[in-house]
Amino acid sequence: MFDILVYLFENYFEVNAYPDKGTLTKELSAAGFGRDEINQAMTWVNGLEKLAQQVPPPGLTASRAHRLYSKEESEKIGSEPHGFLLFLESSGILNPVQREQVIDRIMALNEHGVSLEQVKWTVLMVLSSQGLASDFMFIEDLLFGDAQPTMH
Numbered sequence: 001m002f003d004i005l006v007y008l009f010e011n012y013f014e015v016n017a018y019p020d021k022g023t024l025t026k027e028l029s030a031a032g033f034g035r036d037e038i039n040q041a042m043t044w045v046n047g048l049e050k051l052a053q054q055v056p057p058p059g060l061t062a063s064r065a066h067r068l069y070s071k072e073e074s075e076k077i078g079s080e081p082h083g084f085l086l087f088l089e090s091s092g093i094l095n096p097v098q099r100e101q102v103i104d105r106i107m108a109l110n111e112h113g114v115s116l117e118q119v120k121w122t123v124l125m126v127l128s129s130q131g132l133a134s135d136f137m138f139i140e141d142l143l144f145g146d147a148q149p150t151m152h
Contacts, residue, residue, distance in 0.1 A: 001110050002118055004033055004041035005125065013128045044108050051101045052129040061095040077106060081119040088123060101126050 007028070012018050019027070021042065028038045069077065077085075085102065088094040094102065105122050106114055114122075 001037045001040045001044065002121075004028060004037055005044060006121055007031070008041065008045065009121065009125055009128070013125060040110055044105065047108055048101075048105055048125060048129050051104060051126070056097040061097050063096045065096070067096070067099065073103060073107065076111070076113055077103070077119070078113055081106075081114060081116050084116055084119055085123075094123070098126060098130070 008018075018024065025035075025038055025042075028041075029035070033041075069082065074082070085094070085099060089096070089099050102119070102123050105126060106119060109118070109122075111118070
């Protein structure tokens with residue numbers, strides 16, 4: 001399913017134009033993706049759209065509370081992706097609401113564990129759904145570059 005999400009991002013998220021569901025399903029089927037995978041990806045994207053439309057309570061985006069991960073979240077996300085999320089939040093790239101949206105979308109992936117690359121793509125998709133990915137173009141460098149992020 002994650003390959004479909006990356007495909008959708010590369011072909012449609014950035015231009016913010018989607019074909020209708022039937023056309024998109026045919027296109028993805030022709031590209032070799034299975035119907036179950038396509039349906040799971042569409043459900044994931046619908047969840048992303050719903051998150052982007054939610055208005056957080058006042059003050060929540062500026063919260064400095066520490067996030068404790070559940071056992072399931074810790075097992076799925078792992079230490080390296082968790083450290084990356086912490087880096088993005090402490091750098092001001094993600095606010096607490098966006099962090100929760102990223103975690104929500106990670107947990108919605110049909111994977112037992114996620115890689116750092118999958119987390120980076122998820123961050124990019126969440127920010128893009130809010131029209132913010134272009135504000136942080138260096139995230140694509142983090143995605144595709146070899147350099148590890150460092151705090152100064």
